[in-house]
Amino acid sequence: MSTSATGLQKLVVISGLSGAGKSVALRTFEDLGYYCVDNLPAELLPAFLSTFDNEDLTRTTSLAVGIDARSRYGQSRNLAQSLQELRTGDLDMRVVFFDCSEQVLLQRFADTRRRHPLSNSGLPLLDAIREEARMLAPVREIADMVLDTSHHNVHRLRRDLLSHFSSNEVGNVTLLFESFAYRHGIPGEADFVFDARGLSNPHWDPELRAMTGRDPRVIEYLNAQDEVQLFTQQVRDLLDSWLPRLARDSTRSYITVAFGCSGGKHRSVYLAEHFAAWARDRHWPDVAVNHREIE
Structure with missing residues (x-):
């Protein structure tokens, strides 16, 4: 063929x-x-x-x-x-x-x-x-x-x-967005670590507790928080400035951006998924997501 x-x-x-x-x-x-x-x-x-x-x-x-x-x-x-x-x-x-x-x-x-x-x-x-x-x-x-x-x-x-399975060339570095729980330790391979524990926690809403940051209702809940909008905007500004520089200077083929919260189930998962979608919209060639506590 x-x-x-x-x-x-x-x-x-x-x-x-x-x-x-x-x-x-x-x-x-x-x-x-x-x-x-x-x-x-x-x-x-x-x-x-x-x-x-x-x-x-x-x-x-x-x-x-x-x-x-x-x-x-x-x-x-x-x-x-x-x-x-x-x-x-x-x-x-x-x-x-x-x-x-x-x-x-x-x-x-x-x-x-x-x-x-x-x-x-x-x-x-x-x-x-x-x-x-x-x-x-x-x-x-x-x-x-x-x-x-x-x-x-x-x-x-x-x-x-x-x-x-990713290239070392600038612009072809794989971005790995990872969620984790602080109580189980910070991922040792992370290049950037962002602490989401200051954001409103869906865990305290009984209707959202069993869900994860992938569920539409949790996404809707977090999207409605002004503090979440401020957090994501500030992280986007930082990553926009520094990810291309790290990619040009790095000899590795992937960069890990980690988001942590208390349980690694709601806020960190939401943020990892949010920024993976953001990176794809920026036409970053290879984007991956790993949810350490729920996969």
Whole structure:
């Protein structure tokens, strides 16, 4: 398939072991503006790519697809070969494989109480993990990047992906807007930290307490506060002045702007979402959001 006529420029195929972080990766790519599809049967990938001839999808230039052991493709050797055949001069395609140690995977499945996809065939958990690793070994061999997440938490994984998949050039630095609760500590990687604890707290309204800063009623509540309008305007002025300078002088590929409040659920979440939308309106190429306490 030729992608030159469709406008599709980037394809990231996400594969790897269950529990190693593929779902987090897809959410991160979605934040980066990729069109994301999970658990696509590998044999349908060429046909799916051809749908980007549809004029409704021609504005999509970056695609991330999750393919794993749940695929009905059959032999993983054939899967690896088919992925290799999709590499063309027109399409920037990368295969990212998520790996993890057996011990850590066992602990993660125990903590989440989720069933391993291959457990449905009656395999004990450890046997299922080993069988999946065997099935996907050919894909691991042809991967452009193998990311071992044995010592990663969600936040480190997101930051690593942002670092790998954004440019170091000025104007292409990824902005990560993060919300957090002060009682759990300030994010160590933050370049800017803004304290929202002086703003009116929706937590004290019983009707808003169970909601988050993403909910329309909480947004409406905070938008109506003069102090919130003053706070956001002053932060916008500061970021307008200093973000471009930091981007020009930084050797990193992302900048983190963190907003903290007491519980990390209402005010900080509202502000992270607000400024992510603001940055997109400013046509900043890559914008991501991470809500540390609610994700």
